[in-house]
Amino acid sequence: NAGVTQTPKFQVLKTGQSMTLQCAQDMNHEYMSWYRQDPGMGLRLIHYSVGAGITDQGEVPNGYNVSRSTTEDFPLRLLSAAPSQTSVYFCASSSQGATTYGYTFGSGTRLTVV
Amino acid sequence: GESVGLHLPTLSVQEGDNSIINCAYSNSASDYFIWYKQESGKGPQFIIDIRSNMDKRQGQRVTVLLNKTVKHLSLQIAATQPGDSAVYFCAENNNDYKLSFGAGTTVTVRA
Numbered sequence: 001n002a003g004v005t006q007t008p009k010f011q012v013l014k015t016g017q018s019m020t021l022q023c024a025q026d027m028n029h030e031y032m033s034w035y036r037q038d039p040g041m042g043l044r045l046i047h048y049s050v051g052a053g054i055t056d057q058g059e060v061p062n063g064y065n066v067s068r069s070t071t072e073d074f075p076l077r078l079l080s081a082a083p084s085q086t087s088v089y090f091c092a093s094s095s096q097g098a099t100t101y102g103y104t105f106g107s108g109t110r111l112t113v114v
Numbered sequence: 115g116e117s118v119g120l121h122l123p124t125l126s127v128q129e130g131d132n133s134i135i136n137c138a139y140s141n142s143a144s145d146y147f148i149w150y151k152q153e154s155g156k157g158p159q160f161i162i163d164i165r166s167n168m169d170k171r172q173g174q175r176v177t178v179l180l181n182k183t184v185k186h187l188s189l190q191i192a193a194t195q196p197g198d199s200a201v202y203f204c205a206e207n208n209n210d211y212k213l214s215f216g217a218g219t220t221v222t223v224r225a
Binding site for chain 1: 123148151155156157158159160163203205207211212213214215216217218
């Protein structure tokens with residue numbers, strides 16, 4: 001059982017480049033989320049999904065797009081990377097939302113935009 | 115706005131001593147709280163949770179206390195071990211789908 005798998009683990013982008021951060025879970029969880037973590041700060045919610053075909057914005061959605069075509073996958077797209085998007089990104093999933101056991105997190109993608 | 119925060123950014127503890135990590139929250143409507151542990155280079159890992167209808171909950175070597183009167187949450191770690199060195203986050207449930215996180219407390223265990 002792999003849990004939540006994120007790829008790549010590390011990535012360097014030039015300003016203006018686009019890329020997709022991949023997230024997959026094999027626990028048949030309905031709820032999935034993307035967070036970013038910056039030094040000295042807690043995790044901030046970017047986008048979340050409560051099921052296939054349903055997504056919504058979190059507190060810092062600007063510059064990011066998501067889609068949820070399957071239960072297992074929840075990719076995060078950066079259309080035009082900016083240095084302000086340098087961060088560590090975590091994907092998380094849950095079977096029952098945030099009200100029971102919270103979320104199970106992946107190991108993160110460390111993104112640097114130069 | 116309403117947010118979850120931790121009192122101290124760092125905590126240094128002697129191995130074998132008990133650790134207490136504090137967290138203040140301001141959203142009185144929050145009804146579910148979680149403590150996460152994050153080791154270097156890894157994602158946050160669930161430690162223990164508590165609902166607002168409880169004051170205390172115990173796990174293996176960890177205890178979470180909730181004081182709703184002053185909106186305070188704490189995590190107690192008994193007999194702290196080197197493996198407990200990590201960043202600890204409290205998180206509160208805003209609705210069914212979202213968690214709000216505090217800034218974290220870095221715990222360093224001294225041998």
